[in-house]
Amino acid sequence: MTLIRNHPVASFFVLAYALAWGAVPFGSFFAPGALIAALVVVFLTEGVAGLRSVGVRLIRWRVRWVWYVAAIAVPLLVHFVTISLNQAMGASAPDTGQFTPWYGLAVVIGMNIVNPMGGPFSEEPSFRGYAQPRLQANRTPLAATAIMAVAITGWHAPLFLISSFGLRPFEALTTVAVTIWYAWLFNHAAGSALITLIAHATEGSINTEDLWPAGADATRETWLYVAVWCAVAIVLLIGSRHFWTSPAPADATQPVNVPERVS
Numbered sequence: 592m593t594l595i596r597n598h599p600v601a602s603f604f605v606l607a608y609a610l611a612w613g614a615v616p617f618g619s620f621f622a623p624g625a626l627i628a629a630l631v632v633v634f635l636t637e638g639v640a641g642l643r644s645v646g647v648r649l650i651r652w653r654v655r656w657v658w659y660v661a662a663i664a665v666p667l668l669v670h671f672v673t674i675s676l677n678q679a680m681g682a683s684a685p686d687t688g689q690f691t692p693w694y695g696l697a698v699v700i701g702m703n704i705v706n707p708m709g710g711p712f713s714e715e716p717s718f719r720g721y722a723q724p725r726l727q728a729n730r731t732p733l734a735a736t737a738i739m740a741v742a743i744t745g746w747h748a749p750l751f752l753i754s755s756f757g758l759r760p761f762e763a764l765t766t767v768a769v770t771i772w773y774a775w776l777f778n779h780a781a782g783s784a785l786i787t788l789i790a791h792a793t794e795g796s797i798n799t800e801d802l803w804p805a806g807a808d809a810t811r812e813t814w815l816y817v818a819v820w821c822a823v824a825i826v827l828l829i830g831s832r833h834f835w836t837s838p839a840p841a842d843a844t845q846p847v848n849v850p851e852r853v854s
Contacts, residue, residue, distance in 0.1 A: 596636050600725050603632040604742050607717065615749045620756065622713040625746070629717035637846075644846040648720040651783040658780035662790035663700075665772070669819050670797045676819070677803075677812045685802035696796055703792035711791035718743060719777045720784035727778075728844040733828075733835035736774040740767045757800070765817050768824035769794060775827045778834070782843035 595602040610624025633641040674685055690696055703711050718739065727735035744766045750756045751763045773787045780786040799816060803809040828835060 599632055599636045600722050603628050620749055622710050625717040626713045629721040645720045648784040649716045651785055654780045654783050658786050662786050663793050666794035673816045673819050676815050682808040689798055689801055699796045700792050703795055711788055715784045715788040715791055719787045724844045727839040731836050732778055732839045740770040743770050765820045768820035771824040778840055778843045
């Protein structure tokens with residue numbers, strides 16, 4: 592208990608790794624392990640008040656409307672740019688069957704938000720709602736996000752290194768890039784894990800593997816998707832240099848217990 596109290600974030604990541612990776616020998620990856628790890632460590636180190644703080648971040652909806660727009664628009668724009676670039680480079684027209692009926696995309700985003708077994712609902716309350724604010728309480732957002740990028744990418748490692756999961760090692764760069772994006776959004780949206788949950792759910796709403804059959808077009812699309820997200824991350828790092836090297840906003844570091852004003 593002393594070790595956990597002295598190193599709560601490290602303890603969280605160790606437990607998150609153990610729970611998620613524990614399913615790998617059975618051909619699975621237990622994404623909810625991240626959320627379970629956060630709840631266990633928070634309860635042991637901060638009690639009910641800590642659980643309330645994580646919960647409030649998850650339902651913190653009183654933020655400026657522009658962050659809701661950004662949470663949805665940026666991931667969809669990345670998908671659109673990737674698809675457009677792939678077609679410009681010779682790919683055939685993508686299969687858009689997954690978007691039928693017309694409201695299908697909105698339904699998928701909504702399901703991703705509330706699915707307790709999915710990545711967004713498991714990762715955002717834990718990674719952004721718990722780990723990010725504690726890491727940047729005494730670090731710059733850049734330093735905290737660098738730690739987060741390494742830890743979260745490592746947590747996903749089995750997905751990239753075991754072929755049965757369908758991802759390739761170079762796709763780990765996407766995880767690094769979106770970690771930067773989520774950190775930037777979290778800090779600008781008053782430390783709301785709800786906003787990053789929406790962004791994460793939107794990012795995973797389009798099944799890129801179904802846009803083209805296996806082959807050159809699909810492979811090119813995967814590389815382009817990685818490249819476009821990396822470009823977004825670079826723009827955020829360069830364009831917000833002052834933000835990354837300044838103290839993190841107070842509402843994205845301090846424990847919270849009640850809904851707060853619009854930011």
